[in-house]
Amino acid sequence: MRNATGPDPTATPDRDPDRLLPADRRTRSIARDLYDRVATAPIVSPHGHVPVDWLVRDEPFRDPAALLITHDHYITRLLHASGIDLADLGVGGSHADPRSVWRRVAEHWHLFAGTASGYWMEEALAGGFGIAESLHSASADHIYERVQTLLDTPGYRPRALFERFRIDVLATTDDPLDDLRGHAELARTPLPGRVLPTFRPDRYLDPSATGFRSNVHALLGITSAPATFAGYLQALEERRAHFIRHGAVSADHGVEEPYTVDLTPEEAESLFQAVLAETADASQVRDFRGHMLLQMARMSVDDGLVMTVHAGVLRNHSSPTLERFGPDTGHDIPVRTDFARGLRPLLERFGLVKGFHLVLFAVDESVYSREIAPLAGFYPSVFIGAPWWFLDAPDAMARFRSATTETAGFSRGSGFIDDTRAFLSIPARHDTARRADAGFLARLVAEGRLRLADAERIADDIVGPQPRRVFKL
Amino acid sequence: MRNATGPDPTATPDRDPDRLLPADRRTRSIARDLYDRVATAPIVSPHGHVPVDWLVRDEPFRDPAALLITHDHYITRLLHASGIDLADLGVGGSHADPRSVWRRVAEHWHLFAGTASGYWMEEALAGGFGIAESLHSASADHIYERVQTLLDTPGYRPRALFERFRIDVLATTDDPLDDLRGHAELARTPLPGRVLPTFRPDRYLDPSATGFRSNVHALLGITSAPATFAGYLQALEERRAHFIRHGAVSADHGVEEPYTVDLTPEEAESLFQAVLAETADASQVRDFRGHMLLQMARMSVDDGLVMTVHAGVLRNHSSPTLERFGPDTGHDIPVRTDFARGLRPLLERFGLVKGFHLVLFAVDESVYSREIAPLAGFYPSVFIGAPWWFLDAPDAMARFRSATTETAGFSRGSGFIDDTRAFLSIPARHDTARRADAGFLARLVAEGRLRLADAERIADDIVGPQPRRVFKL
Amino acid sequence: MRNATGPDPTATPDRDPDRLLPADRRTRSIARDLYDRVATAPIVSPHGHVPVDWLVRDEPFRDPAALLITHDHYITRLLHASGIDLADLGVGGSHADPRSVWRRVAEHWHLFAGTASGYWMEEALAGGFGIAESLHSASADHIYERVQTLLDTPGYRPRALFERFRIDVLATTDDPLDDLRGHAELARTPLPGRVLPTFRPDRYLDPSATGFRSNVHALLGITSAPATFAGYLQALEERRAHFIRHGAVSADHGVEEPYTVDLTPEEAESLFQAVLAETADASQVRDFRGHMLLQMARMSVDDGLVMTVHAGVLRNHSSPTLERFGPDTGHDIPVRTDFARGLRPLLERFGLVKGFHLVLFAVDESVYSREIAPLAGFYPSVFIGAPWWFLDAPDAMARFRSATTETAGFSRGSGFIDDTRAFLSIPARHDTARRADAGFLARLVAEGRLRLADAERIADDIVGPQPRRVFKL
Known part of the structure; x- marks a missing residue:
């Protein structure tokens, strides 16, 4: 189907209609049927990086x-x-x-x-x-x-694409001090889906982040909270409340290691003053970061924001590149990750709390079967984040499903997350996940490990109901 | 075939007879033939957790x-x-x-x-x-x-099931202070297979285990050994001898890390007194544990018990759950593991000793190709433990075979271990392994990497002769 | 084709012509065509261990x-x-x-x-x-x-085999103090391909290597460089120049960990004196090694030798075996590896330098998708070393391609490296890689992820042009 403003984005001329499906004939035939069920389902994108301004201004x-x-x-x-x-x-x-x-x-x-x-x-x-x-x-x-x-045609403006892509929910990623005026404006705009902000406080929590001190002072300033640890927590809570008022359902945390520490209020206060005074050593800085990750879980327990943790990436590996081009320029490199020990203090306190949702995203594949599936297969709060970043590709998705399913099944997953600011690639990314999952489910059916009816139910669930449940949408 | 007391457990109504076999038609056909050779072979279960009392009392x-x-x-x-x-x-x-x-x-x-x-x-x-x-x-x-x-029918009593399941050898897991009366009684009972105890001394070796001091004192008490390190070793040796007299062929060790340390008798004595006095710090506790794992190898060299090490699990991750429900309630989480460095002191001393058997079980898949297959491909004492716990499932088994076979072949494996107290699942677990191995072997045949005759020999070997050799049965 | 001196080594009687190719019929058919394109392509072997003397003396x-x-x-x-x-x-x-x-x-x-x-x-x-x-x-x-x-026939002498194997380039691995007379002599010998030395300085760089002090003194002696750090560097540079004059294109480094450290000249001098005086502690020894790996990169930047790093092997695991039989006797065991953090100091200084080539070989599979592909997908200097040692086998090669391709494509690979002194196995090893790559490419084509024309171009590239580019041949 073509229309005045451009081709139908779900039709892909000269593309193999069975692309990404398994080569084995019988398996492919099962996979094709599973894929067909969900090929045109609306897109639920609970984590990504599309700038809200694109949709607000709607300029070409x-x-x-x-x-x-x-x-x-x-x-x-x-x-x-x-x-x-x-x-x-x-x-x-x-x-x-x-x-x-x-x-x-x-x-x-x-x-x-x-x-x-x-x-x-x-x-x-x-x-x-x-x-x-x-x-x-x-x-x-x-x-x-x-x-x-x-x-240059109206059909390719951001909102027209948003509609054509059948996006039902799109989460952006935002700075805690963002006034979220864009989101407020967009909420008043007729759009066939929701656009939600996401609270991303990394640079206010990590003393080694660029500008940490001024970030914290700005945070305290905007909220008029006192320059104590309690005031700092209160300021963060206020900003989370601001986000929730604007529709946010989750808070996202990008950390090099998923390390958490529990501290007494006195210890935390003293560490807070030390990191602000820049007298903290590397181990204290690490503990502060680790305590703040735990505090973020505590706030999620209190205010209901889903907590997502993207862990295990060493950012800005090449300093000359960072200096010349800034961050997010292609030299963030994954490192090995320890979720089981690192998150234990957090899970000891909040892992069993009803309603707390913690989604764990990894780029170290060795943790899928070793730590993430076992954690999500026990803690009601823990969900297995979809394969992410370097791993959101067909083979990596197959490895991910193979590594997590036998332990935790399908119900403990987050559903697919596109994590992108490449707006035009959103349909392709979700379509890739749908094809990859159809192929995986089809193999289980072909191998007599899953009833077709179960495969169909699961295929339907993971493209919509699952992310809605996990992200409280 | 049905009989008065219930259905034939090898017939599975409405189950796909080719379940778990590869989807590719030609490969499946080879796999089916390989599986058929071993489908009804007796079960050799050299490590598991079925309580001996079930079989002794034989109550419904x-x-x-x-x-x-x-x-x-x-x-x-x-x-x-x-x-x-x-x-x-x-x-x-x-x-x-x-x-x-x-x-x-x-x-x-x-x-x-x-x-x-x-x-x-x-x-x-x-x-x-x-x-x-x-x-x-x-x-x-x-x-x-x-x-x-x-x-409620006689055919479903434990001993009837034991017979119907065609169990030839079943090892239980037992506390070193167990008098093994159950095993003695069972040895006098007509049963078509053997039930053997396994020496599992973790809580007597790890100073951080609950009740360690009283455990050690109980051990010393039962053997009248002196409260010195030498007496403690002697007490352990006596209990091992007791187990051997009751048919034990192996000693099993569950450790968070496969870490070993060699110490002089003086160092060991002093550490022993420190852990009993609870004055040892974390690093000393670790060294004591590490030395005791090495001592267990030394005892295995002396008394011939096969040493099995199940490593890399952080037990009781959730303290609130432990307090409320006790251990083994689903929150043991794997962690990354270092066998190559951790076991080096042990292997330096005993790795080349003829007759010493050390079976290594891992739940960190990254060690299969990196450490376990290379170790077992050199040390005559080292055997590759079957995939265990979260990994005893079809896909994980395929990954395991793929990761270990090219380096170490099939001869260095332990054979399948069900490691379960879910008595009714024992046939299903062994059947899963047989199907998975048939599928793996069939792929090698289909890919022209293995002669069919070799595949047949290997399929036959790994379900019986191999575990008998490795576990000295 | 048979000739007087023996059978044609490319014909393999009774071998399945489709061996190692995927079982799925359609995929196999694509794979067979891809393989046929490159089956008889000349062998480029830029890293290996064949002794040059075999070819110089050409004795049976x-x-x-x-x-x-x-x-x-x-x-x-x-x-x-x-x-x-x-x-x-x-x-x-x-x-x-x-x-x-x-x-x-x-x-x-x-x-x-x-x-x-x-x-x-x-x-x-x-x-x-x-x-x-x-x-x-x-x-x-x-x-x-x-x-x-x-x-005993002339057709099986080393040079005849070299010709029959269609070897175009064969690199040996040589001690920095080697006079390379063999290579010089061979260069004057009519041979249908080139034989190049490779500079392998491990035992001059690692203070914990056997004979390190005397190695360094020998090095200083042969070059008459002063016994200062600067003199030591100069001596290494002179020997590299000697290698380059004899055709060397690369310097190879075998390290237990890929760890690098940048030091001031003063720090390096003081560390150099400490390691020579044997007063350095373990951490200083590690830093010295780490600094020398960085210096080797600096020299590669200066003199153009391709730098290859084979990392993550704990050598001589069994001391009794080492004492009795020497090194390289089968008990080198891989350990887990951290390339992202370990190589950062080196890459901060040289990672963006035009013309610098750094090829990373790993035996810890978990780094392929986590670190190596992401590094090679950003740094122009970094290339993904082919699967090596325990991993140069069909399944491991498939896992390697699956783990690296989605992030870094095919262009960032090194091409196959046989790394062997088993001269007779060289054709088989390269053939294995060609079949494995044909199978992998065929799967991508069959799954609609790669155009056949692209697969053909890539199949052709990786057996010759790619290693020539990466190794500057």
Whole structure:
């Protein structure tokens, strides 16, 4: 189906309709039926990074490069690895001619064969813009122009795409001091789905974060809370309440290690003063961070925000790149992670509290069968976060399901999370997860391990009801 | 074949005869032939937790819930994760009406779709009780009654089941101070297979175990050994001798980390006095534990008991649950494990000793290819323990075989270990392993990596001769 | 094709022509076509351990045991695990009758079913010697004689095999003080491919290596550099220059942990004097090693040698075996590895330098998706080393591709590395990699994730152009 403003994004010209499904014929046939049940289900996206302003202002996307390349550090990082200067891709505010950026990508498009990013981009071009041609030097300009032409039409404005993508819920990620005016405005705008803020307080909790002291002082200032640990907690609570008033359902925490510590109020106060005075040593800084993660759980218990933890990433591995281009420019590297010991103090206190939801996202695959599935298979509060970041790709998703299902089944999962600011790739990412899950379920059916009726129920559940339950939507 | 007392447990009504076998047609056909060779082979179970008293007293199992639910922490943990109070499942001595427990499980049975526990339960109901119907609210009472009716017949008493399950060897797990009267009595009872005790001294070796001091004093008391380190070793040796006299072939060790330390007798004596006086710090406690694991190897070298090490589990993660329901209630969580460095002192001393057998069980999958297969592929004493606990499930078994075989082949494995006190699930667990191994072997044949004749020899070997060799049966 | 001196090594009598390819029919058919493109491509072997003298002297291999068993610690280790004394296999200079060694291997050949070593040996016997019969007690003598007869013919001398194997580049591994006369001589010899030395300085960089002090003094002596840190660096640089003059393209580093430290010249000087005086503690020794790894990167930046790091192996796990048989006798055991944090100081300084190539080889599979692919997907200098040692086998290769491709694609790989001194197994090892990659690519095509044309381009690239680019050949 085509309409005046562009192709139907669910039709993907020249794409294999069975793509990502298992090769085995019988398994594929089961998988296809499972996938067909959910292929066009509305998108529930309870964690992501789309800027709310895009939807508030609803202005046309500027150009194909800005939309599809420059902010997608999956794409720019692999080009960088192949010798292209990030400046030539417009990263970090560098000035680069968008058409040149696009050409550069097209010339190197063969690098993305077999990658998740390559797949998403091709899905977005085909599904979003009806482009069947593959990307290479000769097709670059032609494709650029076609995308640009469509971007200039009303049907490609953010809200039109939001509707066409069948997005039912979209969560953004926001700074605790954000006034959330955008969300308030959007709530008054007719839109077929909800856009919710997410409370993301990392830089107010980690003394080693850039600007920590001034962040804390700004937080205390905005809330008029006293410069004590109790005041600091109160300020955070007030901001969470502000988020909840604007529809937030979750608070997200990005940490290098999922480490928690319980402290007495006196210990916490003294540590708080030490980190503000910058007299705390590395171990005290770690303990402060660990205590604040535990306090965030305590607040979630109190105010009902779902707590999500994205753990195990060493941010900004390359200091020269950070200095030149800023954060989120492709050099965050996963490290090994210890959830079982690190989260124990938190779970000792809150793990059994009814209504507390803690979703654990990992980029260290070894924890899936070892720690995450066993934790989620016991604690009513713990949910298994979908494979994330480097792992939100078909093979990694299959490994994830294989590693967690036999211990914890399907009911302890979070449902898929796209975690992206690449707006155009959202349908492709959810579609990838749906195909991957259909393939996994089909294998269990083909191997006589799951009844077809159960597979159908599960396929239906994980694309909608499951994330709604887990994220209290 | 049916008989007066119940259905044939090897027939499984309405179960897919090819269940767990690979979907690919040609591979499945090879797998089916391999599986058929061993489907009805006697069960050799060299490590498990069935209470010997069940077989000694041979009383009918009380009710379906007590038999199949309450003591199976695989089942109760996932129900707990879904919000059910363990007390309502009769866990930890709680009083719960068995029929209500059963109904609760049936209502939530969909949670187990795709899990190992779900598969075993359905196998047990089908194979053990001829129940084809699936478990849900509407079928709960009917199934309960059918199981209860059968449990009340002579054919469902423990010894009858033992015979019907074709169990050839069943090892129990026992406290070092157990007088083993049950085993002695059973040895005089006509039974078609052997029931052997296993020496499990953890709580006498780990100073941080509950009651360690009184345990050690009880041990010294029963043997009249002096309260010195030498006396303590002598007492342990005496109890091992007692076990050997009652047929034990192995000593089992459950440790959070596979850490060993060699000490001089003087160092050991001084550490022993410190742990008894409770003046040892955390690092000394660790060293004492590590030295005792090495001493256990030394004793195995001397007395011939096979040493098994189940490593890498952080027990009783949730203190409130431990306090309310006791240990083994579903919140033991795996942690990452270092066998290569941790066992080096032990292997430096005993790794090359002829006749010493050390079987390593891991729940951290990353060690299979990295440490366990390389160790077992060099040290004549080291054997690769079958995938255990959270990993004794079809996909995990396939990953295990894939991770260990290319380095160490099949000959260095332990054979399957069911490690269970869920008596009714024993045939299902061994059958799962046989199917999984048939599938793995079939894939190697289909991929031209293994001759069919070799696959047949290996399939035959791993269900009987291999565990007999490794466990000196 | 047969010739006067022996069978064609690319023909393998009675071997399944589709061996190692996926079982699924459609996938296999795609895989077969991909494999056929590269089956006879010349071998590029940029890292290995064949002694250059074999090719210089071009003498016949002494006997089948010396050629195929004694020096292959993959083979001897598994026999050792099964109770055979390494002395009886001629390991470590032990005197053992080659025919007895061979018979012993044949008697135990069933142990190798399903292993990589078993596969290579059978490939070598079939492809290298036209032996279709399988190895067992009854065939042992017959096969031994046939191999011996052929080894005595001119067609089985090292250079003839080198030519028949279609080796285009073969890198050896050499001591920094080696005069490389062999390489010089070989360069003047007509040979259809190049033989290059590789600079491997471990024992001059690690203060805990046997003979470190005398190694350093020898190094300083040969170059007349002063006994200062600066002199030591200069001596290393001179030897690297010597290697480069003899054709070396890379410097290889085997380390237990990939740990790097940046130091000021003053700190380095003081540490250098401390390690030479043997007054450095364990942490200082570690820092010295870590600083030298960083210095090696600095030298690679300066002189252009590709830097390869083989990390994560605890060498000589069994001291009694080391004492009796020496190193490289089968008891090197992998340990868990931290590349992300350990290499950060090195990558902070040199990670973005144009022309610097750093190839990372791991034996801890958990780092593939977690650290190595993310690092190589950002840093232009970092390449993903092919699966190595215990992991250069079909299933492990599939896991490796699955773990790295979705993040980093195919372009960031090193190409296959055989890393062997088992000269006869070189064609089999490269063939294994080609089949495994064909199977992986075919799966992506069958699953609609990769265009066939891209798969063909990649299959062609990874067997030749890729290792040439990465190793600057």
